[in-house]
Amino acid sequence: MATNYRVRMDEKTNLLGLEEHIYHLVDVKEPNVFRNLFPYEEVPKIAFNDRIVPHNMPKEIWITDTTFRDGQQSRTPYTTEQIVTMYDYLHKLGGPKGIIRQSEFFLYSKKDRDAVYKCMERGYQFPEVTSWIRATQKDFELVKDIGLKETGILVSCSDYHIFYKLKMSRKECMDHYLDIVRQCLDQGISPRCHLEDITRSDIYGFVIPFCLELMKLQEEYQIPVKIRACDTMGYGVNFSGAVIPRSVQGIIYGLTTHAGVPSEQLEWHGHNDFYKAVTNSTTAWLYGACGVNCSLFGIGERTGNTPLEAMVFEYAQLKGTLDGMEPTVITELAEYYEKEIGYRVPSRTPFVGKNFNVTRAGIHADGLLKNEEIYNIFDTEKILNRPVLVAVSNTSGLAGIAHWMNTYYRLKDEERIDKNAPLVAKVKEWVDAEYESGRVTVITDDELVAQIDKACEDLGLNKIEKQ
Numbered sequence: 001m002a003t004n005y006r007v008r009m010d011e012k013t014n015l016l017g018l019e020e021h022i023y024h025l026v027d028v029k030e031p032n033v034f035r036n037l038f039p040y041e042e043v044p045k046i047a048f049n050d051r052i053v054p055h056n057m058p059k060e061i062w063i064t065d066t067t068f069r070d071g072q073q074s075r076t077p078y079t080t081e082q083i084v085t086m087y088d089y090l091h092k093l094g095g096p097k098g099i100i101r102q103s104e105f106f107l108y109s110k111k112d113r114d115a116v117y118k119c120m121e122r123g124y125q126f127p128e129v130t131s132w133i134r135a136t137q138k139d140f141e142l143v144k145d146i147g148l149k150e151t152g153i154l155v156s157c158s159d160y161h162i163f164y165k166l167k168m169s170r171k172e173c174m175d176h177y178l179d180i181v182r183q184c185l186d187q188g189i190s191p192r193c194h195l196e197d198i199t200r201s202d203i204y205g206f207v208i209p210f211c212l213e214l215m216k217l218q219e220e221y222q223i224p225v226k227i228r229a230c231d232t233m234g235y236g237v238n239f240s241g242a243v244i245p246r247s248v249q250g251i252i253y254g255l256t257t258h259a260g261v262p263s264e265q266l267e268w269h270g271h272n273d274f275y276k277a278v279t280n281s282t283t284a285w286l287y288g289a290c291g292v293n294c295s296l297f298g299i300g301e302r303t304g305n306t307p308l309e310a311m312v313f314e315y316a317q318l319k320g321t322l323d324g325m326e327p328t329v330i331t332e333l334a335e336y337y338e339k340e341i342g343y344r345v346p347s348r349t350p351f352v353g354k355n356f357n358v359t360r361a362g363i364h365a366d367g368l369l370k371n372e373e374i375y376n377i378f379d380t381e382k383i384l385n386r387p388v389l390v391a392v393s394n395t396s397g398l399a400g401i402a403h404w405m406n407t408y409y410r411l412k413d414e415e416r417i418d419k420n421a422p423l424v425a426k427v428k429e430w431v432d433a434e435y436e437s438g439r440v441t442v443i444t445d446d447e448l449v450a451q452i453d454k455a456c457e458d459l460g461l462n463k464i465e466k467q
Contacts, residue, residue, distance in 0.1 A: 031160070053253040057286050062100070105119075144187050158202075252268070252289050268284030297345050427455055
């Protein structure tokens with residue numbers, strides 16, 4: 001007897017497609033932990049079957065923020081005032097189009113709840129304030145009392161979690177999750193289901209059948225149900241033709257095509273255990289997820305989350321525009337973290353590290369002094385308010401030292417220091433003496449500042465202040 005598969009129109013390709021697969025829960029007796037891919041006593045393996053899925057980037061893509069949730073799980077909690085200040089920065093960074101769409105918060109402490117209230121009082125449309133809670137009736141009531149429209153709910157989906165942590169069968173686990181989601185919907189709250197550990201899960205045996213049931217609940221309640229695909233352990237890969245559950249594009253394709261999750265209700269949450277958080281997040285955009293979930297400077301559990309500032313520039317490169325985002329705020333945030341929070345971003349971190357646009361090699365420095373475009377990734381002074389710097393060494397000369405002073409202190413017009421100034425000559429005397437005594441490393445910023453201060457004092461000049 002022939003099976004009647006449904007034929008439907010694909011709105012993107014405008015071609016009729018045949019739904020060949022109806023996915024049902026596979027309630028296995030033993031957990032499938034993909035031991036062939038994840039042999040615990042060896043490095044995980046990346047396998048390929050060369051099944052290719054098409055690019056499917058949505059018309060609109062955006063960033064969501066977890067700085068005040070996942071970002072707080074690995075550090076000293078922020079104060080209420082710090083959270084509100086950073087929320088203001090995120091609003092400004094996201095621009096008038098709200099590219100930074102949401103920011104999620106814990107609700108457990110009075111400090112966190114106070115921050116939520118104060119951020120909501122700002123009245124910003126974006127980032128929308130949302131929460132992350134435990135799957136309990138008490139927590140649902142808390143979300144409702146505060147007046148939030150949406151909350152994240154942890155729904156772990158790999159057999160590692162289902163069997164070993166929750167001590168359930170797949171069917172018991174799915175029934176438990178669906179009951180929790182119903183409770184949330186009964187409160188009139190839109191659930192955002194966090195599919196934890198999706199890159200070690202049985203995509204077609206559990207994840208897609210579960211998401212199909214979630215989409216049925218959405219239709220029943222007429223309340224949006226969002227899906228967050230969480231690469232909790234950073235196992236995701238973006239290589240074409242890689243097998244699931246490690247294939248990011250395979251996961252996104254399965255959720256949108258086979259589970260029917262709309263792109264605008266799908267986001268990716270990546271971790272950086274294998275240095276792939278940024279590329280995996282970009283891949284999720286390219287293959288159908290509207291949202292990527294990030295934290296400022298990648299601060300988060302273990303190796304951290306996808307850095308929010310990285311996705312600002314991934315967005316600009318994909319779309320050809322910043323769409324009103326204000327990237328100079330990224331520099332302001334890095335300075336705020338250092339001065340007010342006491343956290344210094346590692347010096348070689350792209351876009352925000354102290355040395356990210358500092359050239360130290362002598363031959364590169366020579367090129368930069370002639371034309372900074374030769375060795376600078378873009379106009380960092382215009383876009384990030386971070387002028388390019390040339391580190392001082394024995395090859396810098398008077399011109400190199402004067403350039404360092406002018407850019408480090410951000411001196412403009414008549415304030416700029418000429419290479420023939422006595423101050424420059426005084427500093428060069430010290431630099432030359434360092435290398436004549438056998439030094440082989442470049443001069444650090446702190447050393448230069450100290451010597452410039454000393455030279456100003458010796459010459460009877462006012463101390464130079466950074467503009």
